[in-house]
Amino acid sequence: xxxxxxxLETELAEQAAAYDTRYGDLDPRKVIExxxxxxxxxxxxxxxxxxxxxxxxxxxxxxxxxxxxxxxLDTGKHFEETLHYRDALVADFGLTDLRIVTPEEAALNRADxxxxxxxxxxxxxxxxxxxxxxxxxxxxxxxWFTGRKRFQAATRAALPVFETVGPxxxxxxxxxxxxxxxxxxxxxxxxxxxxxxAYGYLSIxxxxxxxxxxxxxxxxxxxxxxxxxxxxxxHLGGLERTLNDVPH
Numbered sequence: 001x002x003x004x005x006x007x008l009e010t011e012l013a014e015q016a017a018a019y020d021t022r023y024g025d026l027d028p029r030k031v032i033e034x035x036x037x038x039x040x041x042x043x044x045x046x047x048x049x050x051x052x053x054x055x056x057x058x059x060x061x062x063x064x065x066x067x068x069x070x071x072x073l074d075t076g077k078h079f080e081e082t083l084h085y086r087d088a089l090v091a092d093f094g095l096t097d098l099r100i101v102t103p104e105e106a107a108l109n110r111a112d113x114x115x116x117x118x119x120x121x122x123x124x125x126x127x128x129x130x131x132x133x134x135x136x137x138x139x140x141x142x143x144w145f146t147g148r149k150r151f152q153a154a155t156r157a158a159l160p161v162f163e164t165v166g167p168x169x170x171x172x173x174x175x176x177x178x179x180x181x182x183x184x185x186x187x188x189x190x191x192x193x194x195x196x197x198a199y200g201y202l203s204i205x206x207x208x209x210x211x212x213x214x215x216x217x218x219x220x221x222x223x224x225x226x227x228x229x230x231x232x233x234x235h236l237g238g239l240e241r242t243l244n245d246v247p248h
Contacts, residue, residue: 016162016169024161028173029060035171036065045069046145050086051204053182055191057147062093069097071137075129077206085194101137103129118208143169150175152219
């Protein structure tokens with residue numbers, strides 16, 4: 001069974017690489033349209049943090065299909081501004097299938113009963129509040145969109161548009177866009193920004209682990225500032241391992 005699973009994942013990775021070659025240079029909206037209406041019909045969602053520039057991807061998705069599921073991970077540690085922004089964008093764009101996924105209560109009681117785990121072990125906090133939650137959020141789908149971009153951090157510099165996470169495809173339509181491209185799109189379409197951006201928060205996660213970005217630093221430098229950590233884990237190997245553990 002394990003060998004068969006590995007073979008299927010290898011074949012899917014080859015297919016995703018072929019998609020990236022064929023469609024990776026398309027305009028992001030065309031990538032979304034192709035994926036949602038042809039490649040993964042009724043088997044695709046989008047994951048959104050409703051962060052600094054989330055409005056761009058969500059606006060494009062709404063133009064293609066307002067009923068496409070939008071998965072939001074409510075870690076219990078979000079800024080209030082982010083939660084209000086989430087609801088405002090859903091209303092702005094007429095999105096009809098927002099799915100809010102939360103950490104499992106039993107897991108939180110075991111790992112973080114007093115809510116202070118982030119002060120002792122940020123990796124463990126992200127694992128219980130984000131990675132496992134993300135796995136449950138995307139498990140029903142064969143593919144999902146993210147808003148990741150190459151310019152955000154050195155760890156994303158080679159980000160493809162199509163890639164695989166185990167037996168699923170992850171699609172990054174905005175991978176090639178710059179900060180200027182995002183700003184131009186926001187202005188051209190009159191999109192509201194997350195209010196925290198005005199205070200220097202250029203990448204917005206949970207409030208205990210997010211700081212404003214200092215001049216000259218990359219957009220994600222305010223996340224887990226002072227630590228070697230640059231990703232929460234939902235875009236790394238931990239998600240693939242966790243997805244394999246989620247009951248079908």
